[in-house]
Amino acid sequence: MNEPNPQPPVIPPGTLNLGDSAYAPLGSNPNEQIPITGILTAFEAILRQPRRVLFHLTQANAKNVIGALLMIFVIASVIYGFVAGTFSGHDQLWAAPAKVVLGLFISAAICLPSLYIFACLNGSQARLYEVAGLVAGLLALTTILLIGFAPVAWIFSQSTDSVVAMGVLHLSFWFIATCFGLRFLDSGFRHFSGSFGVGIKIWTVIFLLVVLQMTTALRPIIGRAPTFLPTEKKFFLSHWSDTVSDSNKAAGKKSDQDYR
């Protein structure tokens, strides 16, 4: 017979998520002090040991970690952008990856100063490069998760002609991935300031709105157009309303033709 009270397997701390051990000082676990030496280790760390990334963002090698996170973001964005581009093919195979990388990077750069200000107003001791590191982590984690969704997105893109359906699907994937990215940001600010204050929640809304608007400013990302960038300026709600309306009209015409 087995032992009456077998010991449960020991789970190494800091390797699961941002949960219970998240409030211990950064670096208190020796695993968190293992250096992040390149893109692959950064990739593994941001997924499995986010506290290790946070710890190294406060160390002298923070620039290398930020660089690795940004490289992950670029590679992952290009891959996901390519998958998004397969919906239309042709020029979109290179245009969509370029727009995904540029759009997310510019959105983050636009929002970085206000995040730093909100963090300071919330009493955070984080320095500007640490906040930049958290944003790089947000981008890296978001786009890594988008790669996870890429096969699903590809299957759908090959089986539908509806730009609206694909747009909703991509936005849903992006939203889910961003929620995980924001958890990383939240965890970082809990260490730097003890809380994820109201200001930073407002910043989250601003960031989401900026990215949504960026998808309209850099359109089309999934459809096709004669020019790389749009010639008409629109707010994203107006663009979505027009796109849905055009799609309904096209569906109505097709239905009429089928009936005849």
Place this chain on the structure above:
Amino acid sequence: MNPSTATPTATHALPDILRGDTKHLQGWIQNWQTRQFAFAILTIVIGSSLYGAAVGLWRAPAQACYVALKMPLILLGTAFGNAMLNGMMAPLLGLQINFRQSLLAILMSFVIAATILGAFSPLMFFLVWNAPAFSVNGSGSVHASILLLDVFVIAFAGIAANARLLKLLRELSGSRAIAMKLFFAWIAVNLLLGSQLSWILRPFIGSPGLPVEFLRADAFHGNFYEAVFNAFKNFLR
């Protein structure tokens, strides 16, 4: 006041001031340094100019340049225009600080406001860049959207800056009552002058139906409060 309060270096002081760190807030006003004073002026000029340029850009590039000049003029005009009055009110209302210290306290709050405005300028620029281009007819809703966001951002910057000023006054006076009295007195006179300066230096976003110009032809006719009163009277008719 604590004489051992640390004197922050100018550039490192900004994040500490934004955080509302009491030690640094007190250090900011206790030790007059030319570099620190110059840093405050420079921060106000750069932060508010960037924001002003972003707001004015929707109407025309010339309007962006004008507003980039006018925004720092309003902030600095208000701070220096009321400096003497603010300095007099402090001891009268129970806070024993000198003229320089009262000026630095007001400048500190304007530095915070200008820094917030500067940090929001990329967002404002992004909104303006995405807004449908200006046209004489049919730009009303875009003008209103920019105006609305402008009001929100300026209100946020003002509230955050004044919250820090109130905190500083509480620390300096050691009395909530004195701090509140002085705070509201300073706010009242700054609002009085600031709103009139804004009225004189209009337009900022630029009304779609009016030309781009540095000052309106009737800039020195009437005042802000008269205009509000007339608007209220018309509303009641």
